Amino acid sequence: MKYFSTNNKFHITGFEEAVINGLAPDGGLYMPARIPVLEKSFIENITSYSLIDIAQLIIENFTESEIPQKDLKEIIEKAFIFPAPLHSLDKNTYVLELFHGPTLAFKDFGARFMARTMEYFVRKRNMELNILVATSGDTGSAVANGFYDVEGINVFILYPSNKVSFIQEKQLTTLDKNVVALEIDGTFDDCQRLVKEAFVNKSINEKLNLSSANSINIARLLPQSIYYFEAYKQLIDKNCKTIFSVPSGNLGNLTAGLFAFKMGLPVHKFIGATNSNKVFTDYLNTGNFLPTASRKTYSNAMDVGNPSNIERILNLYSNELFDIRKDIYSLSFNDFNTLEGMKEVYDKFNYIIDPHGAIGYQAAKNKLNSTESELFNTIILETAHPSKFNDIVEKALGFEVEIPDRLKECLNKEKHSTQLSNKFEDLKNYLLSKQ
Template sequence: MKYFSTRNKNKFCTFKEAVLNGLADDGGLFLPEFIPTFQKSYLNSLPNLSLQEISYHTASLFIEEEIPSYKLKEIIEKSIYFDAPVVSLSEQYKILELFHGPTLAFKDFGAQFMARVMEYFVHQGDKELIILVATSGDTGSAVANGFYNVDGIKVFILYPSGKVSNIQEKQLTTLDKNITALEIEGTFDDCQRLVKQAFVDEDLKTKLNLSSANSINIARLIPQSFYYINAVKNFLNDKIVVSVPSGNLGNLTAGLFAKKMGVPINKFIAATNSNCVFTDYLSSGSFSPRNSILTYSNAMDVGNPSNLERIQYLYNFNVEQMKIDISSFSYDDGNTLEAIKEVFEKFNYIIDPHGAVGYLGLKKYFKSINSKDEIGIVAETAHSAKFIDIVEKAINQKIEIPKRLKDALDKEKKSIKLDNEFSTLKNFLLSK
């Protein structure tokens, strides 16, 4: 399988090159030369397969011979060692729980898999790899955990000062060793801009072996398709709608990969918060990035989503074609609090702010089509305890904090503060 840039479909590279480079030389994002499709017989066999078996088969289609099968199986065993169960709230509403990994967020799937893949590729050479990653919350902790103590790889995590939750900050600033947290003055969009600038800076590219662990990296997206395939295996004869809390659009893109592989997902809902640039794009047909604003669902606080470029390419830049597969609705913090309360009172389920936005999107979709025939699955992207203040405020009672989060809260924060000028970041990286 070859990979190409969204900005130059005639220039191909290997999976290894796509993963280790993160971003193409021209600033584009890597996509496979085609989306592989499952045979009908394989789709019919899904109910008998485990998440690990589905993950291995799916990954092998995207990677082919670049990683030997025995090694790929080992990578899957080491990275996809936690489950992604579908919990039923009612006959029509289901929850895809993506918070059973080490940092209690869906990004564990991508970060764990990518870390093992990069470790394999780096150990084939002799040059240290520098990972740059921007985070609005959960990405940082997932990447820090995935790459912690991996030989030959250094990780620098850029996060916006004062704009991630206390628990999220502790998870990404308390590991040390090969992980360095950079506390950036500004927003997530500033962090993401700095990472992108670093990748196209000739001086840095010459002197450092740079890669990214954001969802701009194809090795983050591929494993996120695994859980969509696994989620629908017991609903193959139903009309399935999946609601995805959406910010940088990586999780949605991974779901679209699964759909284009032949997985029977009828529709995706891109549920956004007040940073509703994608909702507006589908509505108007023109994309207008803007500064992100802080919300309760902070992992979705993105005003210029990177993965839009991939989605546009998958649909030949045809918004009308996108709208056949994707609907999008946006909600503010007041709506989010109400939804957390509603899900708790109606279904006795504690949902996090991101999942709450996903629930609202699904609810609105069902109301708009007036259908009882479809089954809706909400991607619950993080454990509610990661947003304890917001959730407790909504449901008006205390919730239990998992031990691994308590342990993180007890540790000492270690971060380096930088302004949001690229020259500052560049000089810092060259000094390391």
Template sequence: MKFYSTNDKKNIVDFETAVMEGLAKDGGLFMPVEIPSLQKEIIDSIENFDFGEIAFRITKNFAGEEIGESDLSDIIREAINFPAPLVNLKDDLMILELFHGPTLAFKDFGARFMAKTMGYFVKKKESTLNILVATSGDTGSAVAYGFYETPGINVYILYPKGKVSLIQEKQLTTLDKNITALEIDGTFDDCQRLVKNAFVDEELNSKLNLTSANSINIARLLPQSFYYFEAYKQIREKSIHSVFSVPSGNLGNLTAGLIAKKMGLPITKFIGAVNSNHVFADFVNSGIFKPHPSVQTLSNAMDVGNPSNLARIRELYGDSLSDIQRDIHSKSYDDAQTRRGIREVYEKYGYIIDPHGAVGYMAVRDYETVSAAAKFNKVILETAHPAKFKDVIEDELGIEVEVPERLAACLNKQKKSVRLSSDYEELKEFLLGAV
């Protein structure tokens, strides 16, 4: 499989290059030249395949012969070693729990797969790989734990000061060795801008071997498609339409779902559920893309005012707004509505949902009122364990949220971070001095 840059379709590379470079040298995102279909007979009998087998078959279509089957099988087995259960709230309303990995967030799927894949490729090289990643919350911790102690790889995590939860900050700032947390005085968009600037800085790249671990990296994006197939496998009534509500920020999770649909997965509609950072909803509903500075919300991993993966979505649909609107519905919800969603899910179904999932719930609930379909499966992606937002949940529900042991363990560790401004030259100076 070959991959091209969204900025130049003539800029074509192989899978290894797309993974190891992360972002194309022209600043574009890598896209597969075609979306390979998963065999119809596999989808029709998907109950007969376990999670790892599905993941292997998908990845093989994209990696081709660049990773041997035995090595690829090992990568999948070591990376995707936790479940993605579908929990029924009622017959046609389900929660896809994506928080059963090491850092209790959906980012574990992509981060662990990418770490194993990069680790495989970096063994063939003599130079050290330096990873830059911007995070609005869960990406940082997932990448930190995924790459921790991986030989030949250093990781620098940029996160916005004061704009991630205490638990999220503890997770991404309490590791050492090859992991460095950079506390940026700014927003997530500032962090993302700094990372993108670094990738197109010729002087910096001539001295450092840089790549990304955000969902702009195709190796982060592809494994997120795995659990859409796993979710569909668990749906009981497959004869009716299925709608997936995806809490959306940088749009990696939504893009992965759209790629799964292009592979043949029968998902009728996606709901791009966004918080007060509504630039994507504005685009879907008007066709006008107007980035704006992100604002802080309870669902902080979605606090993105200039989502990178919109470029990929537009590529998937040939920039046809009508085709995008056919497959995607999008609406935004503020913090008050998010709190209402948390409360309503608990009162109606006895389920504790995190703020991101609550946005997804509100969106699918509202979509149900405007849909012409009499009945359809509604799947909400629950992207993080509610304990990561313990204060918000307890304040809203008046109950104590139990913190899993692996999450509680990091709270007693000492924070280690380097504070930097949002000025690119300061980041560049730091990186050149760190290696």
């Protein structure tokens, strides 16, 4: 499988190079030269496959000969050590629980696979790699956990000061060793901009082997396609058309779903559910993609004003807005709507949903009226455990959720972070001083 840059289809490389580089030299995102279509028999017999089986079958299509099947299976078995259960709210509405990994967020799927894949390539090359990653919340903790103590890889996590939850900050600032937290005086978009500038800066790249752990890295994105198949597998009535409601920020989760769809997963429609940072919703409604400064909301992992993965979505659809609209519908909701959604899900279904999932719920409910909802299986992606947002849960429901034991252990540890401005020169000087 070859990969090309979204900025230049003639810049072609292999999977290993795409993973190690993270971002193409011209600043574009890597895309597979083709999306492989899976055998119909796989979809028809999907209930006989385990999550590990599904992962192997999907990912080997994108790595081909670059990772031998035996080695790939070992990577996958180490990465996916937790389930992705489908929880039924009612006969046709489901929540896909993606918070059963070590850091209680869907990003554990991508981060753990990417960490082990990079470790495999770094060992093969006998090199040292420096990972730069921007986070608006859960990415940082998943990456920190996934790469912690991995030999030959240093991780620098950029996060916006005072714009992640207390628990999220604890998860990414208490590990040390090869994981460094950089607290940026700015927004997530500033963090993402700094990472992108570092990748194209000549003096940094002459001294450091850089890669990214955001969903701009193809090794973070591909594993996220797996749980769409895993969700479909668990549906009771597979003859009913399926809609996925996807909380959307940097659009990596939605893009992974589109990859699954293009590979042959039966999907009727995707709903890209956004918060007040609704650049993508506005794009689908108006045809104009106009990045803006991000705004802080209760669903902070979606606080993105310039989503990177729009490049991949446009590429998948050859920039044809009409075709994008056929497959994706988008709605946006504010913080008040988020609290409403959380309360409604609890009152109606006795289920505690996090702020991001609440936006997915609101989008699904508003897209389908009560009659239509019976015609479809609607799957809402629940991207994080509600205990990570207990302050918001208390606002919505009047009580807090019990924090799982694996999360409690980091809360009493001391925070370690380095504060930097949102000026690129400061980041550049810091990184170069580490050599």
